[in-house]
Amino acid sequence: MxxxxxxxxxxxxxxxxxxxxxxxxxxxxxxxxxxxxxxxxxxxxxxxxxxxxxxxxxxxxxxxxxxxxxxxxxxxxxxxxxxxxxxxxxxxxxxxxxxxxxxxxxxxxxxxxxxxxxxISNQRFCAEAQAIKRFIDSGAAGKIYYAEARWLRRRHLPGWNSGFLLKKLGGGPCLDIGVHALDVAMFFMGNPRPVSVSGISGNFIAKKGALNLWGHYDKKIMDVEDFAGGFVRFDNGAALSLSCSFMANIKEKEENTIRLFGDKAGINYPSAEYFTEKAGSLIDGKMTHLKAQAGHSVEISKFADFITGKSKINPLPPEQSLNAIMVLDGIHRSQRSGREIRF
Ligand SMILES: NC(=O)c1ccc[n+]([C@@H]2O[C@H](COP(=O)([O-])OP(=O)(O)OC[C@H]3O[C@@H](n4cnc5c(N)ncnc54)[C@H](O)[C@@H]3O)[C@@H](O)[C@H]2O)c1
Missing domain, CATH: 3.40.50.720 (NAD(P)-binding Rossmann-like Domain)
Known part of the structure; x- marks a missing residue:
């Protein structure tokens, strides 16, 4: 036991x-x-x-x-x-x-x-992400040469928890939600090694004291970004764009999506739709009848198998988390220096 x-x-x-x-x-x-x-x-x-x-x-x-x-x-x-x-x-x-x-x-x-x-990367283990990964691993999407990963919130800044608003305690949307979007996108792409990132990050709206749908926040103490965006190149020639926000002037209340550009098919996450061509027609398809599963529970079961030796596969190797944090940290470094950061 x-x-x-x-x-x-x-x-x-x-x-x-x-x-x-x-x-x-x-x-x-x-x-x-x-x-x-x-x-x-x-x-x-x-x-x-x-x-x-x-x-x-x-x-x-x-x-x-x-x-x-x-x-x-x-x-x-x-x-x-x-x-x-x-x-x-x-x-x-x-x-x-x-x-x-x-x-x-x-x-x-x-x-x-x-x-x-x-x-932890619970989103990797939800049914849609797993179905998309199987689709990609089967070769059905071809080579994924580009991805657009977004976790954007219009006005949802975690006002109840100052930990999210202070660099020394928690970090902004990069470390809180960008990390999910980036991790899942890189997982779909086969975990290539990032070689460079160019990005912007900053407190563009929240510092003015903006309308927030998640409670009151203290604009004076907030020293993290409310938005970050970056362009990442990988060692296999593929690239990715990432954007994440606690506050942004966008139409949607929230957008947590990834678009994958494969040379045989494109795929949208989490809708699990794909876009391809066959026999002279453009085809739009969707992975359906997926059995809902709680990402945390699936990962915890895999972690248990890994530490007991039942499985040799680490469900989220720390080297992959390192790649994600290197990119997010690189976005802030790129903002400070005004240049592309090479790893
Ligand atoms: N994977 C996801 O979808 C997801 C969702 C929400 C939060 N999180 C992550 O989970 C973590 C916790 O978030 P939360 O929303 O549960 O926060 P929370 O504030 O609700 O809970 C954190 C708890 O940790 C306790 N704590 C703080 N320091 C401690 C210490 N040294 N020893 C023991 N207990 C300590 C606090 O008292 C608090 O009860 C964060 O890192 C967050 O990024 C992940």
Whole structure:
């Protein structure tokens, strides 16, 4: 029986818990949160035998095999390192860390301490993304030479959580939602290595004190971007454009889409439509009858198989998270320098 500790028992921990509950050979034995009352409530609701408030103390416990980190972004690096140092496998929410140097250190630690490290990319494991990936891997789309990835929100800035509005705590839309769009697009493209990025990022609207549909925010403290856009080139000759926002003057309330340009077919995510030609006609098709699946649960099951040795496949290798964070960090560096950044 795999024994798990969940660290950070806020919002997203519930999706993780659903995943762990589905597994017969794994059990969450401790719930930890700096807010002990929150940990206790979560433990009680999910029949977890122990609630704790000090993660570092918990990591000393021999019976814990793996730690599932669901804390805010800033703690991902320090808690993952501490858990790995204590010999625990680590599953960690996105973004795996807030900068490339930290992820490199985390990868080195997983090798040094001979434990496994996996980031979260729940969107890769939803039914539509999996169907699209199978379509691409079958060769039906040909070579994907370009992708347009967007996660744009018109006026949804997480005003209730200042962590998202401060660089030192959480980062803006790049680290919060851009990371999802970029990760899934690169997954569809076969995880090519980024070689350069040119981008812009900035606080264009929010600093003025704009209408926000997600509650009041303090425009004076916000030091992260409200929009970022970038153009990425990969080592296989393909390229990608990314745009993400908490606030932007666009028609849609929200747009979370990827368009893939393949030389045999184009594909739209998440609608799972494809566009091609056959026998002298243009054909529009759609992948249908997909069985809905919770991305977190699928990934958690794959993580469990990976750490127990049932599978050799890491559902999200940290090297792929490193590529994504390198690009997002590169967009900010490109904004500061006014030039393309080469990796
Ligand atoms: N994959 C997704 O779709 C998705 C969706 C939402 C959030 N997230 C990610 O999940 C993480 C958490 O987000 P959330 O919305 O659940 O936040 P949250 O604020 O609801 O929960 C975070 C919890 O972590 C606790 N915490 C903070 N520092 C801690 C520490 N050192 N030790 C133990 N507990 C600590 C807080 O007290 C809080 O209860 C973030 O990194 C976020 O980016 C991912």
């Amino acid at each position: 795999l024994k798990i500790a969940i660290v950070g028992t806020g919002n997203i921990a519930n999706a993780h818990m659903e995943g762990w509950k589905e597994l017969k050979d794994a059990k969450v034995i401790a719930a930890c949160d700096v807010d002990l009352e929150r940990a206790k409530k979560f433990a009680e609701q999910n029949s977890i035998p122990e609630a704790a408030s000090d993660a570092l103390e918990l990591f000393k416990r021999k019976e814990i095999d793996a730690v599932d980190i669901c804390t805010p972004n800033l703690q991902h690096y320090t808690l993952s390192l501490a858990a790995m140092k204590a010999g625990k496998h680590v599953l960690c929410e996105k973004p795996l860390a807030m900068n490339p140097a930290h992820i490199q250190e985390m990868i080195a630690a997983s090798k040094k301490h001979k434990v496994k490290l996996t980031g």
